[in-house]
Amino acid sequence: MVKETKLGRFSSKLLGWRMWIQTAFLLLWLDPLGLRMHTMCSPVFHCYACPLATFACPIGIIAQFSALHVFPFIAIGMLVAVGAMFGTLICGWVCPFGYLQDLAAKVPTPKFDLPKFTGYFRYVMLIGAVLAIPYFFGEGHPLFVCRICPAGALESAVPTMAGQAIRGEKVIWPNALKMTILIVFLIAIFFIKRPWCRVLCPLGAIFSLFNRASAFFLRFDAEACTHCERCHKLCEYGIEPEKSPNDLRCIRCLECTQCSPDALTLGSVFEHSSSSHNNNQ
């Protein structure tokens, strides 16, 4: 049996405050001081063309640098360091685009689940639209990630069009594919929980690769587990946490840690455990 840890108890207390923590992080990403520090990337999915963007989007920078045939040391270094520490904890607790989807999911509409294989499309998006297409065809290609990204459409294109309309200028519409993806996204977020994160997010695809090796992880105690499968119901993303606690599809919202036998807790490599039995990671 695993000894209860400080981190596990702390994360249990924080769970009820998750949305407030996500709101607090908005103060970091939405540039309240007008600093526009676009010389640095953030580890979250937030379009740098947004009028309220403090930092540059790491996916946009990786794609732009791929088009320039220059290796993005800063973006990759930051993602590797943050991913190795936290994995997809960033997705579940910090990312503003994920937060937007969480807010939309609160609307009482029927919710549908997605087949498991849809999670692999994120890697197709990462390899295709972020790396290969910019590298071989340049930034002007219609499938360049920024040209189809709903975050860019929602956070940049829509405010820009609104500003043009208010000023009485000619409104320049984004391309048809971007508009279609945006409309599908805006409908999907009310009927599917975190559709972008689960199906197409290339940043989540990168962070998910670190889930099994990150400093912070989901600890599963097989001895405490009563196989009640309550964690299946607590998980909102179709994962079976007791079978795959650090699944590639997991966004580490930590809802499954509410399971009453405390078989699932947040763990870290910095803890000392006096348990003589293994805690599966």
Place this chain on the structure above:
Amino acid sequence: MPGGAPGLQNQCGAEKVPGGFDSHSPPPFLTVRVRIWGTTHRLRRIRAVMDSQDYGKTKVVVLCGLILLGGSLLIYGTLFHSTTVSAQQDGQPVMLAKSESALIKDASVSGVKRDETGKIKQTYEIGEKAPAACST
């Protein structure tokens, strides 16, 4: 098993096929299926090792390695990495060495592009203001 296992006496070179010894080599698709099964089986074993306690110490080493790698890339990119960019000043071409941070800022507003010759060009003249937003 009386008579030994099916196959050549030296148990060498015979493909194991359902039903026992067959002197003919199996069709190519069966070999591929065996290989795919072997790969899947190996991946499952790797995953089981990763989930075991023995992996804990290895995981710390891997983790430290990743953080070191990420930190090194970050420091190199921030302090040392630069790229040669061609720009226009008063109609004359000039070559600039841009730090990666400056390149990130320019890339975020489509201020740099790669031309057909493979050179990176600044899309606005020196002295002019950079574009206000990304062209995408």
